[in-house]
Every structure is written in C-alpha cells, then in structure tokens.
Amino acid sequence: MDTPVGSLTLSAGSSDPTLVPTNNIVFGGSGSNRTVTVTPAVGQSGTATISVTVDDGQLSASTNFVLTVSASFVGTRSITNSAAITIPSQGAGTPYPSTISVSGMGGNVSNVTVTLRGLTHSWGDDIDVLLVGPGGQKVTLMSDAGTGPTASGANLTFSDGAAGMLPQTGSLVSGTYRPTDYAPTDTYPSPAPTGPYGTNLTAFNGTAPNGTWSVYVVDDGAGDQGSFAGGWSVSITTAGAAASLVAGPPALVWIENPPKITSITFDHGTIQLIVNGEVGLRYALEASRDLVNWTKLAVQDNTTGSVVFSDRPTTNAIRFYRAVSTAK
Known part of the structure; x- marks a missing residue:
C-alpha cells in the first residue's frame, strides 16, 4: 500500500551544526509541494552539506545539497x-x-x-x-x-x-x-x-x-x-545583510505523488500490472521474494497517466511487486 503524501515524514540534517543548526532547517508547504528554508547561524561562514530525508515508516529516501555561506564585512x-x-x-x-x-x-x-x-x-x-x-x-x-x-x-x-x-x-x-x-x-x-x-x-x-x-x-x-x-x-x-548564501541544487525539495499499482491480472502465466502516476515521470517495475532484495524488471515513461507492465514468472514462489520512480 502506498503512503499518502501528507503522511510522509520529513527530516533534515547538517554536516556542520555550528554553521547551520538543525533547528534552522525548516520545512514549509504541504502535500506534494514542499519547501525547505535554511538559515545559517549569525556570524558564521563556511560550507555545510544539508540532507533531507523522506520516510513512510518502512522505507526512506534522501537527497542532499551543499550550502556555502560567505561572510562579508558590514560597517x-x-x-x-x-x-x-x-x-x-x-x-x-x-x-x-x-x-x-x-x-x-x-x-x-x-x-x-x-x-x-x-x-x-x-x-x-x-x-x-x-x-x-x-x-x-x-x-x-x-x-x-x-x-x-x-x-x-x-x-x-x-x-x-x-x-x-x-x-x-x-x-x-x-x-x-x-x-x-x-x-x-x-x-x-x-x-x-x-x-x-x-x-x-x-x-x-x-x-x-x-x-x-x-x-x-x-x-x-x-x-x-x-x-x-x-x-x-x-x-x-x-x-x-552581512552574508550571502550559495546553495547547490536542490534548494527546493519537491515530493512527487508516488506511483501506485492499481490493477493486477493473471492470464495464462502472465501477470499484467497497471501503474498510475504523474505524467512525464519514468517508472520502474521491481519484484522481490522477501521485501528486502528487489530486482528491476522493466522501465517505462508515463506519457498518459498510466503504464502497463507485464511479467511472466518462471517459478511458483511468492512474488511481491512495487513501482518506483527512476531517473530519465
């Protein structure tokens, strides 16, 4: 079952808490449109790696970007x-x-x-x-x-x-x-x-x-x-202002609506799965026997809002499927 976007948990970390305390990393927005605002500590300069993690209670995904704070003299x-x-x-x-x-x-x-x-x-x-x-x-x-x-x-x-x-x-x-x-x-x-x-x-x-x-x-x-x-x-x-900020991407964190497997049919040994999601994204179908180790079966671009995947297992073992976004 896919976790609703609003139920995902966001967390952040800083490689240099003196420059950027964790409490100075604040999330905003809602649903699938979220932002992160980073405020460096007063009087500090340097470089910190900011990490952002999305968690649904079982699985998590992270990204990071580099923030450079250049102190300039005011006076x-x-x-x-x-x-x-x-x-x-x-x-x-x-x-x-x-x-x-x-x-x-x-x-x-x-x-x-x-x-x-x-x-x-x-x-x-x-x-x-x-x-x-x-x-x-x-x-x-x-x-x-x-x-x-x-x-x-x-x-x-x-x-x-x-x-x-x-x-x-x-x-x-x-x-x-x-x-x-x-x-x-x-x-x-x-x-x-x-x-x-x-x-x-x-x-x-x-x-x-x-x-x-x-x-x-x-x-x-x-x-x-x-x-x-x-x-x-x-x-x-x-x-x-006494400092300028230079942040590498992504300074804006965008969380997409995850792809969903909405239909599974079995016909003469072939399993057909329909995946719905956001147009313009690329989805991969993955399979697992233990929910730990996953194998990528196929990749397709979502051009209409739904993608049809087919799989023909060679054994009768239990098989789990999931659809995930993947880079183009």
Whole structure:
C-alpha cells in the first residue's frame, strides 16, 4: 500500500551544526509541494552539506545539497591608494584615473568620505577632481576653488556632513569640506564619464560598495602645476545583510505523488500490472521474494497517466511487486 503524501515524514540534517543548526532547517508547504528554508547561524561562514530525508515508516529516501555561506564585512572601511597623482600645467593628471579596488564588503553604501592627500599646487583654482563609483555614479569633489598657491602638503577631506565648502578665493588648507563646484561648468577628458556631475556624496548611497572607485584629476588652466603627493583614500560605510548564501541544487525539495499499482491480472502465466502516476515521470517495475532484495524488471515513461507492465514468472514462489520512480 502506498503512503499518502501528507503522511510522509520529513527530516533534515547538517554536516556542520555550528554553521547551520538543525533547528534552522525548516520545512514549509504541504502535500506534494514542499519547501525547505535554511538559515545559517549569525556570524558564521563556511560550507555545510544539508540532507533531507523522506520516510513512510518502512522505507526512506534522501537527497542532499551543499550550502556555502560567505561572510562579508558590514560597517566602515577606509582604503588608500598612496601613489602620487601628478597635476600638469594643463590637462589630465597622472595616473588618469587613479583607482581603488574595493572587495569583501557586504550590504549597501550608506556613507562615503574622500581624502585627497598631500596637495601642493601653485594655483588652486586650476584643479578639478571627479569621483566615480563602481556603479557609475559621479560626484565633483572640487572645482575652481581657491586662488593663489595652496598650502604645502594639504589634506582635503570631503564629507556631506562638513560645515562648509572650500573657499572660492584664498589658499586651500587642510580640513574637512563639502564637495565644492564653482562656476564655470567643467568637463573631463575621456575616459572620464560625461556630465552632469553631482555635488553630494549621497549619490552613492544604496549602491554596491565593491568594485573600482576612480578619481579623475584635471588642471584646467595653463602655467601652474602640482600634485597630490600622498594619493587619496576613500572611507565607505555600508549597512544591510552581512552574508550571502550559495546553495547547490536542490534548494527546493519537491515530493512527487508516488506511483501506485492499481490493477493486477493473471492470464495464462502472465501477470499484467497497471501503474498510475504523474505524467512525464519514468517508472520502474521491481519484484522481490522477501521485501528486502528487489530486482528491476522493466522501465517505462508515463506519457498518459498510466503504464502497463507485464511479467511472466518462471517459478511458483511468492512474488511481491512495487513501482518506483527512476531517473530519465
């Protein structure tokens, strides 16, 4: 007799209970449509094999899949490219762009600050600096600010939370400023993206932090030059989920309605069995003398909802039959 689907017992196991406690494997759904939800322990990372077993009290079947939990850092991380950016008397700086590669951060960006390190220049108004994020968002950090020589080795930090902007006239000195863009509107040579450009670092909020962050430096007036001798740094704060899950199949457990032998007839030594089940599946007819050792007799695809099997035993011994699903 076939066990009703609703009466089957489901159980699960984890090869790494520290990463995935057994109580964190939860079954949902009902009948022949069941799901399994796996939740890793907080703060853990690694790989675990998750096993799922179906039991009717006499027989059982199991499957398993591999779950990989990759921990990512959520919070604030500062990264520096200390290579100097040389600013010519006119044109693009070297390198152009100067880049920082970010990886291993989880969540989405919630705050960005940038520091341009070691600025020395004979005419600050000439300097234009553009920040571009991994997703293509673009923000002017400074443009056409100051007159005359800058302070020597000035460190300029840009934050939306700063009290004020860089001055339009006078020397540029170390401090924290809001992104500053005075007229006229500036353009940047390729490969910098075209405008318009924002002046709020919140343009990066909600984006993915990982990837290449780029700073494009241009001198737009002839006759003066300088450098950011200490390169630049970016400080990124993220918020949100701290782990990503990668599960091998099957992440969804589907339990089919089992095939049923609905008719057995005997005619001149031939036994005919009709098996009903789900269309599209492949069924095997198996026979046994002791309900322990089973021999596969035949295999057929169920294309109509029922399959007819025939068997012609060569002895008069007791013979048991069962129909089972088999892989195509």
